[in-house]
Amino acid sequence: MTVRPLLRLAPEMIKEEQQNLPELPWEKELRYTTELGLSEADALVLTADPELAQYFEAALVVSKETKLTANWVMTEVMRLIKEGDHHPEHLKVTATSLGELVAMISKGDISSAIGKQVFEIMAKKGGSPAEVVDAHNLKPIGDEESLGKTADEIIEENPGPLKQYLEGKESTLQFFVGQMMRKTKGRADPVTARELLKTKLEEKRS
Incomplete structure (x- = not known):
């Protein structure tokens, strides 16, 4: 009976082989x-x-x-x-x-x-x-003059929500922001749009 010698692998070789195994x-x-x-x-x-x-x-x-x-x-x-x-x-x-x-x-x-x-x-x-x-001309609209005109139109078209805002329901601002995004097909810069709308809505208090 032939006794085969044990194969000994260096620890470095074992570690290298383990690293080469695919991630389970x-x-x-x-x-x-x-x-x-x-x-x-x-x-x-x-x-x-x-x-x-x-x-x-x-x-x-x-x-x-x-x-x-x-x-x-x-x-x-x-x-x-x-x-x-x-x-x-x-x-x-x-x-x-x-x-x-x-x-x-x-x-x-x-x-x-x-x-x-x-x-x-x-x-x-x-x-x-x-x-x-x-x-496809999908760049965001950040021009304040252009967005300002759209904001004026939205406020004029929605007297009901405007009345609610002026009566203290400030959460209505989000409605106007939503209308702005709808009119611009999502292209309005949301931060600029929100700031413009809030400014214009506050101006209606005077």
């Missing part, structure tokens, strides 16, 4: 909760499909916004996948494009409402979010 789903899920700060529920959804997890991580590299990127992947991206029975890698909205879109929203370059319009266009035609914004 439960390991990825743990990393998403501990390192990325996602909830267990979100981590479970994102790690259930290796391709979806890969898409999410590629988008995150660009956006640098963990929670917002995760939300877009779990809502809009997963909706596209279910509607078209696509794999993430076959979507016209690439992970890089989604990351760029999330970054634009996070920086305030566009609103979430405009972001959804941009996403739908990319889902059909592809392209980068910046290209879509330029091609």
Whole structure:
């Protein structure tokens, strides 16, 4: 009977081999909760499909916004996948494009409402979010003169809510902001719009 010598591996070699092993789903899920700060529920959804997890991580590299990127992947991206029975890698909205879109929203370059319009266009035609914004004239309106005229129109068209505001129901301001976003199709800068509307509503007190 031949006795074979035991094969001894150096600890460094064992460690290197372990590092080369693919990340297991439960390991990825743990990393998403501990390192990325996602909830267990979100981590479970994102790690259930290796391709979806890969898409999410590629988008995150660009956006640098963990929670917002995760939300877009779990809502809009997963909706596209279910509607078209696509794999993430076959979507016209690439992970890089989604990351760029999330970054634009996070920086305030566009609103979430405009972001959804941009996403739908990319889902059909592809392209980068910046290209879509330029091609479809979706840049936010921050010009106070233009928004001021729209604010005057909205206040004049809504005497009922104006009366409520002047009577002390200041929560009505949000109604006027909503009307501004509707009239501008989501292009109004929300901060500028709110400030302008509040100023003009207060002027009605005098």
